[in-house]
Amino acid sequence: MRISTTQFYETSATNYSRSYANVTKTGDEVASQVKLNTAGDDPVGAGRVLQLQQQGTMLNQYKSNIDTINTTVVQTETALTSITSAIQRAQELVLGAANTSFTDKDRQANASELKELQGQILGLMNSQDADGTYLFSGSKGTTAPYAVSSDGTYSYQGDQTRNLLAVGTGISMASNTTGWDAFEQATNTTRTSTTLVAGADDGVISLSGGSVSNAATYDTSFTAGQPYKISFTSSTAYTILDKNNQDVTGEASAAGKFASTNSANQAITFRGLELNLNINLTKDQYANTSAADAAVKDHTFQLGVSPSTVSTSRLPANTSTDVITSSVVTDQAAFDKTFPSGGAVVR
Incomplete structure (x- = not known):
């Protein structure tokens, strides 16, 4: 096959241009330390890189969600532990008030501390995280979960929604504990x-x-x-x-x-x-x-x-030295039906 001089030079020029482009591309890759500067450099590789970037973004989100859950769990556990400690202290004060050696001043001191514990427990039930979101309100993060009514009772203002966060492919975990679960469903183990x-x-x-x-x-x-x-x-x-x-x-x-x-x-x-x-x-x-x-x-x-029990204590204003040392429920049905839930004052 005979090749003309013109064709020879055209082929050589094309090969030279291709080689020069490859050298230039390699130089750019070395300088930028990036193999794929454009999708045209390697369409298949570029698609794989995009897929890996998306997976990396998703994994970072999973990690962020796990960190959020861990932080919330620690904060919730801290609040519940503090509530338990406050309740235990309140029980100690109530039992101590029945001590016959206690003076009115001692009982007044106990009453003051019980009042403080009551406020402390309410504050803990209305705990907030670093962003100001209430821990026990469910999805109502901007609403305090518990409010005090005019009659002194507490009412739950949150909902029962558990905020789910993805922590893996097809795996979600609750990032919160609602007040409904933590406090409203508590059952008495001594019943x-x-x-x-x-x-x-x-x-x-x-x-x-x-x-x-x-x-x-x-x-x-x-x-x-x-x-x-x-x-x-x-x-x-x-x-x-x-x-x-x-x-x-x-x-x-x-x-x-x-x-x-x-x-x-x-x-x-x-x-x-x-x-x-x-x-x-x-x-x-x-x-x-x-x-x-x-x-x-x-x-x-x-x-x-379990049979009902009744505890007794003297009012601070009571100057009598008489003390009721014990009490027994003799008619459970009548007690359940008629005894005041808030207690009674014996004069």
């Missing part, structure tokens, strides 16, 4: 109690007094059938009889079955109540079913609503 009424008090079985896990079920079902008798028939089973001696074991978790080999803090749920069961057997008893059955059976507990 029920258990008493060993049959069998040796040998420590083989311990059964907690219970805590309310479902207030609605507790109010409608548990109270109607109490007191109950929980009788252990073997190292793996128990029965529950209500006040009319009706067998209601089927309403308990696992229908009255439990594992003696898993002895620590087994949860029993029954009519809105949750109890913790502990079985304490020796090594030999664990190894022998008959020995385990003999150690556990015939233990019977009575489960029911």
